[in-house]
Amino acid sequence: MYKTHGYAAQNAQSPLAPFQFERRNLREHDVHIDVMFCGVCHSDLHQARNEWSNSVYPVVPGHEIVGRVTEVGSGVTRHKVGDLVGVGCLVDSCRTCASCQEGLEQYCENGFVGTYNGVDRVTGETTYGGYSTNLVVDEAFVLRVPDNLDPAGVAPLLCAGITTYSPLRTWGAGPGKKVGVIGLGGLGHMGVKLARAMGAHVVLFTTSASKIEDAKRLGAHEVVISKHADEMQAHQNSFDLLINTVSAQHDLNPFIALLKRDGTMTLVGAPEHDHPSPQVFSLIMKRRRLAGSLIGGIAETQEMLDFCGQHGITSDIEMISMQNINEAYGRMMKSDVKYRFVIDINSLRQ
Template sequence: MYPTYGYAARDARTPLAPIEFQRRDLREHDVRIDVAYCGVCHSDLHQARDEWRNTMYPVVPGHEIVGRVAEVGPGVTRFKPGQLVGVGCLVDSCRTCASCAEDLEQYCENGFVATYNGVDRVSGDVTCGGYSTQLVVDEAFVLRVPDNLDPAGAAPLLCAGITTYSPLRTWGAGPGKKVGVVGLGGLGHMGVKLAHAMGAHVVLFTTSPSKVEDGKRLGADEVVISKDPEQMKAHANSFDLIVNTVAAQHDLNPFIELLRRDGTMVLVGAPEHDHPSPQVFNLIFKRRRLAGSLIGGIAETQEMLDFCGQHGITSDIEMIRMQEINDAYERMLKSDVKYRFVIDLDSLRAAAR
């Protein structure tokens, strides 16, 4: 067993606080990783505060993880000590169902094992995430991080990056396509960067005039203030794809009306409460589609990392110490971050000495 230091929520109401726990001994195909950086996802806050009503306490969040391989099990063939690697939202799946056979582990029909707040298929223990000094993961769920990417900026790619990359790839974003991205937060800013790198004409939708210039800096060809009916009307019936990253309940109809015939809006934001149902005729009369997408499988996540390596894409981040996580949560609720907090885990190691 490996003594490990982390930060955990012990209930839905109290701040995250230090915790010491044990990582399992290495199984044959396990990789032990010294965590260097971990991104802070809005899902972490939802889970810590039990807003999805499924949290198992104490919970150690974190699923945007980058670090170095420290040790490998006897059967490991893909990794060796010293390699820069990442771990995203998944650490296991059944590996036998139809979805797993198609490299779509995120849709495992027997339930994937989440990096934290999941249940280990072998031991039955609750999984603990990347707000910690080390991690033990089966090599099949470990990813290679391109050496040319800044490791801290690469951490959010493991969730925010793949969450937007997967629908962009699935629905064919590329040259000749008009792609909208709704919201300029942790997910949205990655959606803009990736859609731009794929060669699409990218339009950012935001409610904040102050984000116009930043949206263009990140790669948006146009920025629309979604509260302005005239700006919205100017884009009616014109989008091939809209990726909606907003994690708060809102009216979907104004965006559905912007889709051309056979256009698709994909929801990737995960709000605490469901959006109001859209008007059916907005879908029927243009054969428009409203879809959802959940991260990506391991193969697609590796493809995304390689794509980001080729194009030099990382997340725009603000580095924090582990001890600042509770303040970061409050700032995240106010959208007071550009555009992803990333925890430097050396801050936790130093405090634990």
């Protein structure tokens, strides 16, 4: 067993606080990782506060993890000691259902195992995440991190990056396509960077004029203030794809009207409460699609990391110590971060 220092929420009302626990001994195909950096995802806050009504306490959040391999099981072939690696939202799945066989482990029909607040398929114990000094993960769910990228900036790619990359790839973002990204937060800023690197014409939608300059710096060709009806009207019936990253309940109809015939709006933001139902005829009359997308499978996540390595893409981050996580949660609720907090896990070792 591996003694581990982390931070955990003990119930929905408690702040995160120091928590010691033990990681399992290595199984044949396990990799032991010393965690270096862990991104702070809005899902972490939802789970810590039980806003999705499925948390099992104590909760050790964190699924945007980068670290170094320090030990491997006897059957490991994919990774070796010293490798820089990443772990995202999944640490296991059934591996036998149709989705798993197609490399879509995130849609495992028997339920994937989350990096935290999941259930280990062997022991039945609750999994603990990356707000901790080390991790033990099956090699099949461990990813290679490109050597040319800043490891701290890579951490958010393991959730925010793949969450936007997957629908961009699925619905064919690329040259000749007009792609809109709704919201400029942790997900949205990655959507802008990735869509631009794929060669699409990128439009960022925001309610805040103060974000115009930054959106263009990140790669947006145009910025639309979504509460200005005239700006929205100018783009009606023109988009091939919209990536909606907003995690607050809102009216989808003004955005659906922006889609051309056969266009798609994909929801990737996860609100606490459902959006109001959209107008049916707006979908029917243009054969528009309203879709959803959940992170990505392991192969696609590796593809995303390799793509980011080729294009020099990382997340824009603000580094924090583990001891400042509760303050970071408070700021995240106010959207006071550009654009992802990343925890320096060395702060746990001091």
